[in-house]
Amino acid sequence: MNVLIVGASVGGLTVAEALRHKGYTGSLRIVGEESHPPYDRPPLSKEVLTGTWPVERTHLRDEQRLAALDADWLLGRTAERLRPADHAVELDDGRVLTYDALVIATGLKPRRLPGQPHLAGVHTLRTLDETLALKRELQVAQRVSVVGAGVLGCEVAAAARTLGKAVTLIDPEPVPMLRTLGHELGGRVAELHRSRGVRLRTGTTVSRLVGENGRVTGIALPGGELVETELVVLALGSVPATGWLAGSGLTLDDGLRCDSTLRAADDVYAVGDVARWSDPATGTTHRLETRTNATEQALVVAANLLGGQRHHRPVPYFWSDQYEIKIQVHGVLGPHARLRLLDHDDSRFAAVAEENGTTTAAIGWNHPRGVRTARRHLAA
Ligand SMILES: Cc1cc2nc3c(=O)[nH]c(=O)nc-3n(C[C@H](O)[C@H](O)[C@H](O)COP(=O)(O)OP(=O)(O)OC[C@H]3O[C@@H](n4cnc5c(N)ncnc54)[C@H](O)[C@@H]3O)c2cc1C
Numbered sequence: 001m002n003v004l005i006v007g008a009s010v011g012g013l014t015v016a017e018a019l020r021h022k023g024y025t026g027s028l029r030i031v032g033e034e035s036h037p038p039y040d041r042p043p044l045s046k047e048v049l050t051g052t053w054p055v056e057r058t059h060l061r062d063e064q065r066l067a068a069l070d071a072d073w074l075l076g077r078t079a080e081r082l083r084p085a086d087h088a089v090e091l092d093d094g095r096v097l098t099y100d101a102l103v104i105a106t107g108l109k110p111r112r113l114p115g116q117p118h119l120a121g122v123h124t125l126r127t128l129d130e131t132l133a134l135k136r137e138l139q140v141a142q143r144v145s146v147v148g149a150g151v152l153g154c155e156v157a158a159a160a161r162t163l164g165k166a167v168t169l170i171d172p173e174p175v176p177m178l179r180t181l182g183h184e185l186g187g188r189v190a191e192l193h194r195s196r197g198v199r200l201r202t203g204t205t206v207s208r209l210v211g212e213n214g215r216v217t218g219i220a221l222p223g224g225e226l227v228e229t230e231l232v233v234l235a236l237g238s239v240p241a242t243g244w245l246a247g248s249g250l251t252l253d254d255g256l257r258c259d260s261t262l263r264a265a266d267d268v269y270a271v272g273d274v275a276r277w278s279d280p281a282t283g284t285t286h287r288l289e290t291r292t293n294a295t296e297q298a299l300v301v302a303a304n305l306l307g308g309q310r311h312h313r314p315v316p317y318f319w320s321d322q323y324e325i326k327i328q329v330h331g332v333l334g335p336h337a338r339l340r341l342l343d344h345d346d347s348r349f350a351a352v353a354e355e356n357g358t359t360t361a362a363i364g365w366n367h368p369r370g371v372r373t374a375r376r377h378l379a380a
Helices: 010-021 063-068 128-138 151-162 178-195 291-305 368-379
Strands: 002-006 027-032 072-075 079-083 088-091 096-098 101-104 108-110 143-147 166-171 199-202 208-212 215-220 226-228 231-234 238-240 256-258 263-265 268-270 275-279 284-286 317-322 325-331 338-344 349-355 358-365
Touching: 002 010, 002 096, 010 027, 010 291, 101 291, 128 231, 143 151, 151 166, 151 178, 151 231, 151 317, 178 199, 178 317, 178 325, 178 338, 215 231, 256 263, 256 268, 268 275, 268 291, 291 317, 325 368, 338 368, 349 368, 358 368
Parallel strands: 002 027, 002 101, 027 072, 101 268, 143 166, 143 231, 166 199, 256 275
Antiparallel strands: 079 088, 088 096, 108 238, 208 215, 215 226, 263 268, 275 284, 317 325, 325 358, 338 349, 349 358
């Protein structure tokens, strides 16, 4: 068999490793748009931005382990077109790679503010190169604005505050991280940022970015207020990196649609942030943007490539580090979930989230041991 993996990050790498681990000895080719060896994204908005980790520490494997995979790495190369009928992928350098089985692990691309001029000092953060560019500018800027108070925006705000910057965090929702944590827990995140000196502007959108001589100087809010700033980080969420699959006949629907075995078409599988899988039990589809999900899906796909019939039925899990606080969530928090504290003191708690009489999530706030115990309520 000849396996081609597009996307050389945690999802793609884990499929390759799991295949070898299970005894696969055939050809493995891995195409990745970024020129870096596979690295971990979670530290980018945390340890890399604050400078507590050198870049090398983000590398997912050292050179020896990558070499031991015996894979053909095509890094710095972009897949531009998929021709499923020919079992072929066209690359940006004109090469055409054929496959017996294809794994698509192309992740996400950050959203930008539509209709805004291109201004220096405006950043997105998805890749290592983007992180290093932002980090360089953070060394000199004093006033930083973050647009979007989701997980990424909150982490960037925390990192910038830790570096002593004056930070404004702007979001249209009433509390940060509403989509992932709901109102009650999102309210605690708001308190956390306020207590650390972040200027929180929730419940407001951005009218436009303001610049002088090609460089951002402010953010105009509705009603005429101007937030003066030297740097803007756009943390507006991301969209699945499926542009290269247009016209392939695969179903694109806020992600690459696949079944619960993560099969998207004959001999084509999807893994990680890009994959939208269907749950036959409920008829619903899901896509997760979490590190653990990418690894779990990769293990399912590796098994299925080798003839298995494994289904992906995860209990979603993510964590976020902001200041010295580690937030951990197993399960799903709806907007109106109520917290029931199980164990708490002044600096930490473990809780379950309840909605309509059902326990939907286990939560740790600086309490890794407590969240493990809370998880048992979820399984019950
Ligand atoms: C800054 C940041 C912080 C995060 N923090 C957390 C956290 O604290 N906790 C958590 O659970 N999750 C976190 N995440 C999410 C987690 O990193 C992702 O869920 C995970 O990286 C998904 O892995 P993936 O392999 O699916 O995609 P990605 O890691 O996005 O990798 C996709 C790769 O495919 C490449 N690619 C895209 N298109 C093409 C193409 N056409 N041809 C070739 N290559 C292509 C991309 O360049 C990229 O290298 C964070 C993400 C970011 C960006």
